[in-house]
Amino acid sequence: MIILVTILFSIFYLFQINKMTYALCESREIPEEKQPKIYRTVNILITILIVSFFVEIMTAVS
Numbered sequence: 001m002i003i004l005v006t007i008l009f010s011i012f013y014l015f016q017i018n019k020m021t022y023a024l025c026e027s028r029e030i031p032e033e034k035q036p037k038i039y040r041t042v043n044i045l046i047t048i049l050i051v052s053f054f055v056e057i058m059t060a061v062s
Contacts, residue, residue: 002061010050017046 021042025035 002057006054006057010054013050014043014046017042 018039021039024030025038030038
């Protein structure tokens with residue numbers, strides 16, 4: 001049950017972060033060529049955050 005909730009939370013969180021990254025790119029008028037690098041960096045960092053959160057939750061539960 002906890003795994004399912006964590007996965008759903010992670011998907012929602014990643015989606016929201018991508019929406020905010022898009023808004024940042026639009027407001028700062030970042031060129032189209034640089035946007036994939038920004039998205040990749042943000043997504044990698046958020047994925048690391050989510051994985052560390054998942055590991056913390058799993059160690060606390062078990």
